[in-house]
Structure formats: C-alpha cells, structure tokens
Amino acid sequence: MEEKEISQAVIGRLPRYFRYLGELKDEGVERISSQDLSELMKVTASQIRQDFNNFGGFGQQGYGYNVEYLYKEIGKILGLDVQHNFIIVGAGNLGRALGNYTNFERRGFYFRGMFDQDPELVGRKVRNVQVRPMEEMEEFIGDNEIDMAVLAIPKAGAVPVAERLSRTSIRAIWNFAHVDLNLPERIQVENVHLSDSLMRLSYNIDRYRKEQEGS
C-alpha cells in the first residue's frame, strides 16, 4: 500500500466510502459497479473510479468492485485494523453519550476509562466503565496502554487537560470542547466543533430563504 501518496481530499472521502461499503456488505451485496455506487452515494462514477485508482483500483472492467475486499482495504488504509484503547474525560451528558456509542469497537477503539472532576459523578458507571477522579488520569493512562482521549468537557477545562494529556503516552485527542488545541505534532487532534456546524446550518437556512425571496 502506498497510502502516503493519497491526497488529503481522497482521505477525507474514505470514511464515507467505508460507511456505504459496510452497509452493502451487511446487506449481503458482493459486487457493485461504480455506476450503482455513484447513484447510491450521489458522487459521480468518475470520481469514484479516480478515488479508488489511488490505492490500486480493486475493480475490474464490466465486473464491478468486490464489496468485502474494498471494505477491508479501505479499513486498512484508515488504520481500522489497529486496536486503540481510549478514555473519555468528562462524564456529563455528552461524555456518557460517547461512552455508549458502540460504533467505537467496530472501528478498533476500546473504551477503557472515564474521568470527571465532579465527585458526584465519580463512581458511576457508563457501560462497564466506572467514572474516576481526574487525579488518577495519568496513572491510569500509563497502566492501561491508553493511546487516545476523548475530551467531552467545557472549553475552560479543555486546554489544561490537553496539556496534562500531552505529557502522557496519549497519541490522539478527539476534541469536543469548543476550543482549538495547540499540541505537539506527535499528538493527532480531531475536532468536533458543534457550534461551527450549527453556524454552517444557520448560514444555509438564511441563504436559501434569500434566494427564494430573490433578494
């Protein structure tokens, strides 16, 4: 696999391909043509062929793509065949929602620990994981080969917690706090800024209304 040469634009589209191929596989579909996949995903067939050519094709003319093979190969490119252990920092509604999110395991991410500064929440359980006090975080990370942390805490607490995490073996942060984190390059950060998403929606509602009014 020469995945290093794949552009970020293509990489950005892989999760969606993976999702659709996973659904096709679950439905028992064995092969699919780029035309059929194009209709399903509302992407042009030529885009699909170009994207898949980036990692060696996997398709045969007039025969279509082997769904399971393609699903597995894209999974490997996305690193989903590697196991990760993660903790969630923040046991509020969002943290609990994420702890209950079973798609994690399907993607190779195993929920091992949960931390909160609120003594009221310490000791509670989310699935089989007990909420621990923040003071135990570093030791837990070291003892349990944790390599990813989910930040589900308010903005104000996120920066100091991220700094604490950056002094551990953590290699990745999935950040739901409403702030951009500036961390060493070796720590991968993926932001889910819900407010930014809500603003894009707001813009699109407004734009559509203005178009209809012809203003």
Next chain:
Amino acid sequence: MEEKEISQAVIGRLPRYFRYLGELKDEGVERISSQDLSELMKVTASQIRQDFNNFGGFGQQGYGYNVEYLYKEIGKILGLDVQHNFIIVGAGNLGRALGNYTNFERRGFYFRGMFDQDPELVGRKVRNVQVRPMEEMEEFIGDNEIDMAVLAIPKAGAVPVAERLSRTSIRAIWNFAHVDLNLPERIQVENVHLSDSLMRLSYNIDRYRKEQEGS
C-alpha cells in the same frame, strides 16, 4: 451585503473567525491587526485579509479590524441575527447533551420541544422542555413555528423520521444519525457523522506512526 458571491470555502471558514472574534470581544479586545489574528488562529495574515475583503473589508491600513463590528457583520452573514425554533428528536444521552447545550441560544436557536418513542422517557424534562411522544411531533411543529429539527436517534429510525419532518414546515435538519438523508432541496441538512470523524483520527494516528517508523 453581497454574500451570494462569497465562495463556499470562505463560508466554511467564517464560523471559526466568528468564534475567535467572539472570544476577543468577551476579553474586551477592541481592535486586532490581521497579523495578531493570524498568530492566534494559525492562519496566514494574507488569508485573513483576502477572506475579509470578500465582504467589504472592515479593516483599515495600520489600524486593524474593529472586533465588535467584524463579529456582528460575520454574525449577520451567517444568519445568526435570525431567530429559529427547534425540536430535538431522540431523548437519549446525545439528545439530552444537545438539549443542555447553551450555545444554541447565542446562535439564535431556541430549544422548544423534545420527542422520543420510548414511553419511559416521555414526560422527563431536559432544561425546561418536557419529552413528548413521537405521535405529537407534527402538530407541535405546526403550533410552535418550529423550523429546525435535531436528529439524535439511531440510523434505522432517522430516515422515516426525516420523511415525516419533510412533510412539515421544517426548513433544516441537524443530523447526528449515522446516515445520509436525501430530502427536498428546500430542507437544509447539516450532518455530524461522528464515525467519519473517528475514522479520520484513526487514519492520522496510523499515518504518523508509519512516518515515524519510516515505512
């Protein structure tokens, strides 16, 4: 405002500008140069100047940008000065997390109703909003000038609920269900596909590891 001419790429960056300007405003900062904003946001100063030129500049040479003015103008472009009423479908952990998310009001979105098919959840309260049964959804939307719905339900239920919503006055769906919705053009859809985000993170962890190993 000739916002129709602004490219989607610039629009995509506006929420982040808005967020940083809001923080500066809250901190009492009145003016900021493109250089200082550049350092803060890790974006080039020339990118900032180009982006802001799209909607008439708002800056003066050697004087910097007026933070509050810029904040308000970007807010208007994003439609944040318009009030929206929304419901949340799904009163599980994610739905409750979103119901408790107070940034909504700051963006002009008012939480009015919550629905779930689980009788155990009906009648519970999230902030001041009581969970209602799904059968009451359409009538509630009509009676309360609801124009946005948040979908915080599993994939399987999302498509039929979205179809029910598309027969109401709803103009926008903020979709957290793990499925792409195909709805009439008049309904704006913003997807938050957490699994896609997790896969991007997985890819970046794997890529960084391979780079370090020099493979």
